[in-house]
Every structure is written in structure tokens, then in C-alpha cells.
Amino acid sequence: MKALPTATPRESWAVVRELLRPRRRQAAIALGVLVAAAALGLAGPLLLGEIVDRVDEQRSITGPALALVGVAIGEALLFAVGLILISNLGQPVLAALRERVVARALKLPAEQVERGGRGDLLSRLGDDIAVLSEAVVEAVPPLAAASLTLGLTFVGLATIDPRLTLAALLVVPVQVWAVRWYAKRAGPAYADERRVSGERAQAILDVVGGARTIRALGLQPTALPRVEARSLSSVAAVVRTIRISTHFSSRLNAAEFVGTASTLVAGYFLVKADSISVGAATAAALLFIRTFDQFNIVLGTIDEANRALAALARLVGVLQVPEPPPAEPHPGAHVALDGIRHAYDGGPTVLHDVDLHIAAGERVAVVGVSGSGKTTLAKVVARFHTPTDGTVDVGQVALVTQEVHVFAGTLADDLRLAKPDATDEQLQRALDAVDAGWARLDAVVGHGGVELTPAQAQQLALARLHLADPRIAVLDEATAEAGSAGARVLERAADTVLRGRTALVVAHRLTQAARADRIIVMDAGRIVESGTHAELVAAEGAYAALWHAYTADRA
Ligand SMILES: Nc1ncnc2c1ncn2[C@@H]1O[C@H](COP(=O)(O)OP(=O)(O)OP(=O)(O)O)[C@@H](O)[C@H]1O
Ligand SMILES: [Mg+2]
Known part of the structure; x- marks a missing residue:
């Protein structure tokens, strides 16, 4: 260390x-x-x-x-x-x-x-x-x-x-x-x-x-x-x-x-x-x-x-600590990763030769088994990690992860972190967009306040994303924590919030992946399949196997 x-x-x-x-x-x-x-x-x-x-x-x-x-x-x-x-x-x-x-x-x-x-x-x-x-x-x-x-x-x-x-x-x-x-x-x-x-x-x-x-x-x-x-x-x-x-x-x-x-x-x-x-x-x-x-x-x-x-x-x-070279964000809404390789601090390479291009407005879902590199990829796209190799060309981007932090204060304060000059009406609209009917702007949350469930904290994170209004959004495990009823609410909220944005969504529920414009499948740090739900099911590869297992489970 x-x-x-x-x-x-x-x-x-x-x-x-x-x-x-x-x-x-x-x-x-x-x-x-x-x-x-x-x-x-x-x-x-x-x-x-x-x-x-x-x-x-x-x-x-x-x-x-x-x-x-x-x-x-x-x-x-x-x-x-x-x-x-x-x-x-x-x-x-x-x-x-x-x-x-x-x-x-x-x-x-x-x-x-x-x-x-x-x-x-x-x-x-x-x-x-x-x-x-x-x-x-x-x-x-x-x-x-x-x-x-x-x-x-x-x-x-x-x-x-x-x-x-x-x-x-x-x-x-x-x-x-x-x-x-x-x-x-x-x-x-x-x-x-x-x-x-x-x-x-x-x-x-x-x-x-x-x-x-x-x-x-x-x-x-x-x-x-x-x-x-x-x-x-x-x-x-x-x-x-x-x-x-x-x-x-x-x-x-x-x-x-x-x-x-x-x-x-x-x-x-x-x-x-x-x-x-x-x-x-x-x-x-x-x-x-x-x-x-x-x-x-x-x-x-x-x-x-x-x-x-x-x-x-x-x-x-x-x-x-030397300032990281500012990876120039551009006003565009597309994502272009080329030749990405990433290793955490001298460890093994966890992303190999990843090329990923997402057109403006396109929604891409990432699926893959645990440890296949989904989170790492999401964080590279969100500029949270600078990859070991390769070029990252991403515009104004925001990331929502599972580790949602609720800041102590009123809910309005928490939301205003994303947009300091937001009016109460704008805050309320953001809460409505994520179906947070339970939320009161003047409620005190975080330490010493109301304890939020993981799903509620996720809703807040999505509402913040809505307020921040980035052209590109990256969602990682946004729905994994909630039970299935909670997951449906979060999926709906994510759909609303992602509307009109370029998006990369790490999907743990394949129904969420199925609705994306394109799905990429990761395995051991590589993108092994890429296509629409229909294409990938027809191809009978890794995704099809996941899908069959998933639907069999539900049946
Ligand atoms: N901070 C870290 N430091 C070192 N290695 C890491 C770190 N984060 C992830 N890894 C390793 O990188 C590889 C890819 O992990 P990653 O979290 O991207 O997978 P994932 O597909 O998101 O998995 P999951 O479905 O469990 O969330 C794994 O081998 C993991 O152990
Ligand atoms: Mg992950």
C-alpha cells in the first residue's frame, strides 16, 4: 500500500x-x-x-x-x-x-x-x-x-x-x-x-x-x-x-x-x-x-x-499528488473507448482490448458474470478510473453506483448537490420522475435523520442524476439491491431518468437489458458479444444461455 x-x-x-x-x-x-x-x-x-x-x-x-x-x-x-x-x-x-x-x-x-x-x-x-x-x-x-x-x-x-x-x-x-x-x-x-x-x-x-x-x-x-x-x-x-x-x-x-x-x-x-x-x-x-x-x-x-x-x-x-491529466470532456453525447486495457494498481489486467462506441442517445446494457469487469468498464466510461492503456472520449457524464451516499441534511440539500440553484419545484419534479412518493423535501436524511432503504437511496441517486442532467449517464447495479418489487420501481425510474441521454447500464436483471438498444456481454474482461436482445438470443451464445436460464428461473 x-x-x-x-x-x-x-x-x-x-x-x-x-x-x-x-x-x-x-x-x-x-x-x-x-x-x-x-x-x-x-x-x-x-x-x-x-x-x-x-x-x-x-x-x-x-x-x-x-x-x-x-x-x-x-x-x-x-x-x-x-x-x-x-x-x-x-x-x-x-x-x-x-x-x-x-x-x-x-x-x-x-x-x-x-x-x-x-x-x-x-x-x-x-x-x-x-x-x-x-x-x-x-x-x-x-x-x-x-x-x-x-x-x-x-x-x-x-x-x-x-x-x-x-x-x-x-x-x-x-x-x-x-x-x-x-x-x-x-x-x-x-x-x-x-x-x-x-x-x-x-x-x-x-x-x-x-x-x-x-x-x-x-x-x-x-x-x-x-x-x-x-x-x-x-x-x-x-x-x-x-x-x-x-x-x-x-x-x-x-x-x-x-x-x-x-x-x-x-x-x-x-x-x-x-x-x-x-x-x-x-x-x-x-x-x-x-x-x-x-x-x-x-x-x-x-x-x-x-x-x-x-x-x-x-x-x-x-x-x-500530481493532478491527473484532464481527460478533455467534449460537449458531444457519444462514447468512444478504444483499445482499453485496465489493471488495478499493478494487479492483473481486468479489461482487455475493449473497444466500445455508443452513439448519442443510444442505450447500451452490460451483462456478464460477477467479476467479468462490468463495474470497471462503467467506471472507465464515467472517467472514475483512468485506464492503464487506451483512449477515452466521453462527454459530460455522471455515474450512479450501488454505493449511494446520502448526505446528511434535508432531502432538498441532498438533491441540490447535483444542481445547487434548483428551485423547489425542480426538486419535486425530479422526485416525481423517480416515483419517490415517500420523499418530503424538508425531511432530514442521513446521519441522525430518517434512515433510507437502499432502494430509496437509489431513487435519490437517480433524482440527482435527473437534476444534474448530464448528456451521458452510467448506471451500475442501480437495481440490484432492491427486492423484485423495489427493482421494478427502480427500473421504471431509471427508464424515465435515462430518457434522452446516452446511457451505459450495468444490468443485473435481464429484463432491463432486454429493453436496451444494444447489449454487450462481458467475460473475463473482454466484450464477447454485442447486439440487440433479439440478435443475441438468435445467436445462441453466452447471452442466450443467460437469458434461457433467467426466464426458466422465472417460469
Ligand atoms: N478496486 C479494485 N482493486 C483491485 N481489483 C479490483 C478492484 N475492483 C475490481 N477488481 C477486480 O477486477 C475484476 C473485475 O471486477 P468488476 O468489479 O469490474 O466486475 P463486475 O463484473 O462488476 O462484477 P460484479 O457483477 O460482481 O459487480 C475482478 O477480478 C475484481 O476482483
Ligand atoms: Mg460490479
């Missing part, structure tokens, strides 16, 4: 930069406010140092004390404004990213989604976006503020005495060591955690989606341990990331010790040599110790930031 791609950090940043571009001014203002706040923050320790000197010299400390209060208030206000500005900036950027990824996901080739696993895509669109939107509010603003303060602190130390900066900078190699140790392990560990969580989602989806099959075949003993195994490896992946960040903090403590010790020792010697006052040395020590807070903020957010970067890489990865 080949997963969807994951972007490199560089590619991720390129996308973020691009999304930020239209908001450049906003970003510059936010950054400016944060820089001002961080600069004001330096004044606190410096004023405290001034107070120490004044106490030492027995002068009044009212001035610097008042200034200290003012600086504290100003700093707090500026930071608050800066943080709000940054997170206000993040939200629309994230919204734009989400919009892009969802739009791209909707256009992903069906093969790709099946191959990569729907769970993977869902976890990207769900979990990863949630991780990012949390980070945009909770990690990015404090991270930005703390990094700025850290940088400016070393500038502040230099204004007291550049040698203090040098002493304090001894912290850097130890921190670099700690961070490099962490970075080497954290990136892969978090990527792994996200990937394993995607696999767990897929395992759960498989079990929930296939619940009936699993129960029917008594597969619980193998299915549940699989979910359990995936869940356990997901837990193990989380534990790995936690262990890594714990080791990281102990390395950072070592860095703090080295930095504080060297700043204090340097301050001691500078005071002794009369290069700086005791107050200045105090200010330097305070400034430096303040960096611990900032570093702790970075530390507290770095996990989240890392997780967010991994999520970002996965979202940008969705954008990187």
Missing part, C-alpha cells in the same frame, strides 16, 4: 510563504509589535540593575521603580496585542491551506485514494488539520515571542558589556548539542507517530466499514487483534516521542547551568576589575536567567510545533 506523499520541510515552508504573501503587511505589523514588546522587556532587568546601584550609592530609587512599573505594563500590553495579531494571522492562512487541501483531495484519482488508504487521507484532513489549528493558536505566537526575546537578550547583554555576551554565549554550544540530539530523533519520531495514527484510523475504518462482512464470515478473531496491534503501535509511537522530549529537557538543564555559571563568573571578574557596576552585573544575571523562561516556552511549544510541522508536511503532501 503506497501512502500519499509527505512534503519536505522546504516544500512545506514554500507553501506557507506563498499563503502568507497576501498578508505580508499584517505579518510585518505583528512582528513589529512583538519586537517592540521584546525590546521593552529588556528594560526590566536593566532598571533592576539601576536600582541595585542606587541602593549601593544610597540614592533615591523612586524614578527607576516607577519606570519599572510602566515598563512591565507596557510590555504586557504590547505582547498581548502582538500575540493576538499573530494568531489572527494564522487562522486565515490555515483556512486557505485547508481549502486548498480539501479541494485537491476531492480531485485525487480514485486509485490513489484506494492505494494510500482512505484512513490516511481522512487522518490528514481531520487530525492533521486539528493539530495545525491548535498550534496556530497555542504554539506559534508564544514561539515567535519567545524566540524574539531570546535574541534580544543577547543584544541587551552586549549593551552592558560585550564580554558578558561572550560568557553567556557559552550556553549556546550546550544548547546546540541538546537541540541537535533532539532534532535528529524528534522529526522521524513525530512523523512516525502521525503515520501510525493514520494506519490505526485505516484499521478502524476497515473494521467498521466491513463490520457486516466480518461478522458474517466470523472474522472477529483476526480483525480485532489487527486493530489492537495498530492501536498498541500507535501508543508505542507516542511513548517514544515523550521519552525523547524528557531526555531533551535534562540536556537543556545542563545548558542552563553552564550559561548561568559562566555569566556570574564573568560578572564577578568584571566588577572586580571595575569594568562594570554591581548593578550592571545583577542586570546581566537577571537578563540571562530570564532566557530560561523563554527557553522553557520554546521547549513547551516545540513538541507541538514539531507535531504541527509533521502535520503540515502531510497536508502539503496531499497538494503534491
Whole structure:
């Protein structure tokens, strides 16, 4: 199973930069406010140092004390404004990213989604976006503020005495060591955690989606341990990331010790040599110790930031799936398939040398035993699959399959998916066309609403087709699910809806096939017979055999 791609950090940043571009001014203002706040923050320790000197010299400390209060208030206000500005900036950027990824996901080739696993895509669109939107509010603003303060602190130390900066900078190699140790392990560990969580989602989806099959075949003993195994490896992946960040903090403590010790020792010697006052040395020590807070903020957010970067890489990865070449639809209503060969993702060939031409307005029925390739052919005609070989020349086409999705909402909402500007009268006419006397436009359907029978869901799908009004319609198994009374209703509905359209209908009831203009018979991925009902019955081939068996059954 080949997963969807994951972007490199560089590619991720390129996308973020691009999304930020239209908001450049906003970003510059936010950054400016944060820089001002961080600069004001330096004044606190410096004023405290001034107070120490004044106490030492027995002068009044009212001035610097008042200034200290003012600086504290100003700093707090500026930071608050800066943080709000940054997170206000993040939200629309994230919204734009989400919009892009969802739009791209909707256009992903069906093969790709099946191959990569729907769970993977869902976890990207769900979990990863949630991780990012949390980070945009909770990690990015404090991270930005703390990094700025850290940088400016070393500038502040230099204004007291550049040698203090040098002493304090001894912290850097130890921190670099700690961070490099962490970075080497954290990136892969978090990527792994996200990937394993995607696999767990897929395992759960498989079990929930296939619940009936699993129960029917008594597969619980193998299915549940699989979910359990995936869940356990997901837990193990989380534990790995936690262990890594714990080791990281102990390395950072070592860095703090080295930095504080060297700043204090340097301050001691500078005071002794009369290069700086005791107050200045105090200010330097305070400034430096303040960096611990900032570093702790970075530390507290770095996990989240890392997780967010991994999520970002996965979202940008969705954008990187190459767009399938647009198979140019034309305004015509004919279908022309030539030399079609298809294999699912490297599997065996399931369509061989299929040529199929359907004239505008013609209705073709496809029959054949299970596994002969009917659905595959229908999906190729509907452009749902791009065939491995051959040319597809099909105009505006719509597909109705057995896997009908009823979207949650009112029935009117559901129908309007096919034609957003449809009036209520048009919706009602579409329902009438498919004989859906039971349907009320304002009824709530789908999750939490009225449960529709498979036949009713099929009727809705046909009504949507009617509204979408494509020139070419492909129906697969539209009548297979219903009992025979339901099947007759659906057949009638299909007849009405297909009127005036070019149609390819996978027919499971041969009475439906018999009414088509032409019937093609598939066997093992090839079209083995083609002709009208009368012709094929007379030919006494595969279709005739099917027909005799079918009518004998009914007799
Ligand atoms: N998504 C898929 N991935 C891999 N193989 C597939 C996939 N879908 C179908 N196949 C294989 O392709 C072949 C043709 O299947 P297809 O579903 O087109 O047959 P069908 O005629 O529609 O059968 P049925 O009457 O049961 O619906 C089968 O061998 C099937 O196992
Ligand atoms: Mg099928």
C-alpha cells in the first residue's frame, strides 16, 4: 500500500510563504509589535540593575521603580496585542491551506485514494488539520515571542558589556548539542507517530466499514487483534516521542547551568576589575536567567510545533499528488473507448482490448458474470478510473453506483448537490420522475435523520442524476439491491431518468437489458458479444444461455 506523499520541510515552508504573501503587511505589523514588546522587556532587568546601584550609592530609587512599573505594563500590553495579531494571522492562512487541501483531495484519482488508504487521507484532513489549528493558536505566537526575546537578550547583554555576551554565549554550544540530539530523533519520531495514527484510523475504518462482512464470515478473531496491534503501535509511537522530549529537557538543564555559571563568573571578574557596576552585573544575571523562561516556552511549544510541522508536511503532501491529466470532456453525447486495457494498481489486467462506441442517445446494457469487469468498464466510461492503456472520449457524464451516499441534511440539500440553484419545484419534479412518493423535501436524511432503504437511496441517486442532467449517464447495479418489487420501481425510474441521454447500464436483471438498444456481454474482461436482445438470443451464445436460464428461473 503506497501512502500519499509527505512534503519536505522546504516544500512545506514554500507553501506557507506563498499563503502568507497576501498578508505580508499584517505579518510585518505583528512582528513589529512583538519586537517592540521584546525590546521593552529588556528594560526590566536593566532598571533592576539601576536600582541595585542606587541602593549601593544610597540614592533615591523612586524614578527607576516607577519606570519599572510602566515598563512591565507596557510590555504586557504590547505582547498581548502582538500575540493576538499573530494568531489572527494564522487562522486565515490555515483556512486557505485547508481549502486548498480539501479541494485537491476531492480531485485525487480514485486509485490513489484506494492505494494510500482512505484512513490516511481522512487522518490528514481531520487530525492533521486539528493539530495545525491548535498550534496556530497555542504554539506559534508564544514561539515567535519567545524566540524574539531570546535574541534580544543577547543584544541587551552586549549593551552592558560585550564580554558578558561572550560568557553567556557559552550556553549556546550546550544548547546546540541538546537541540541537535533532539532534532535528529524528534522529526522521524513525530512523523512516525502521525503515520501510525493514520494506519490505526485505516484499521478502524476497515473494521467498521466491513463490520457486516466480518461478522458474517466470523472474522472477529483476526480483525480485532489487527486493530489492537495498530492501536498498541500507535501508543508505542507516542511513548517514544515523550521519552525523547524528557531526555531533551535534562540536556537543556545542563545548558542552563553552564550559561548561568559562566555569566556570574564573568560578572564577578568584571566588577572586580571595575569594568562594570554591581548593578550592571545583577542586570546581566537577571537578563540571562530570564532566557530560561523563554527557553522553557520554546521547549513547551516545540513538541507541538514539531507535531504541527509533521502535520503540515502531510497536508502539503496531499497538494503534491500530481493532478491527473484532464481527460478533455467534449460537449458531444457519444462514447468512444478504444483499445482499453485496465489493471488495478499493478494487479492483473481486468479489461482487455475493449473497444466500445455508443452513439448519442443510444442505450447500451452490460451483462456478464460477477467479476467479468462490468463495474470497471462503467467506471472507465464515467472517467472514475483512468485506464492503464487506451483512449477515452466521453462527454459530460455522471455515474450512479450501488454505493449511494446520502448526505446528511434535508432531502432538498441532498438533491441540490447535483444542481445547487434548483428551485423547489425542480426538486419535486425530479422526485416525481423517480416515483419517490415517500420523499418530503424538508425531511432530514442521513446521519441522525430518517434512515433510507437502499432502494430509496437509489431513487435519490437517480433524482440527482435527473437534476444534474448530464448528456451521458452510467448506471451500475442501480437495481440490484432492491427486492423484485423495489427493482421494478427502480427500473421504471431509471427508464424515465435515462430518457434522452446516452446511457451505459450495468444490468443485473435481464429484463432491463432486454429493453436496451444494444447489449454487450462481458467475460473475463473482454466484450464477447454485442447486439440487440433479439440478435443475441438468435445467436445462441453466452447471452442466450443467460437469458434461457433467467426466464426458466422465472417460469
Ligand atoms: N478496486 C479494485 N482493486 C483491485 N481489483 C479490483 C478492484 N475492483 C475490481 N477488481 C477486480 O477486477 C475484476 C473485475 O471486477 P468488476 O468489479 O469490474 O466486475 P463486475 O463484473 O462488476 O462484477 P460484479 O457483477 O460482481 O459487480 C475482478 O477480478 C475484481 O476482483
Ligand atoms: Mg460490479
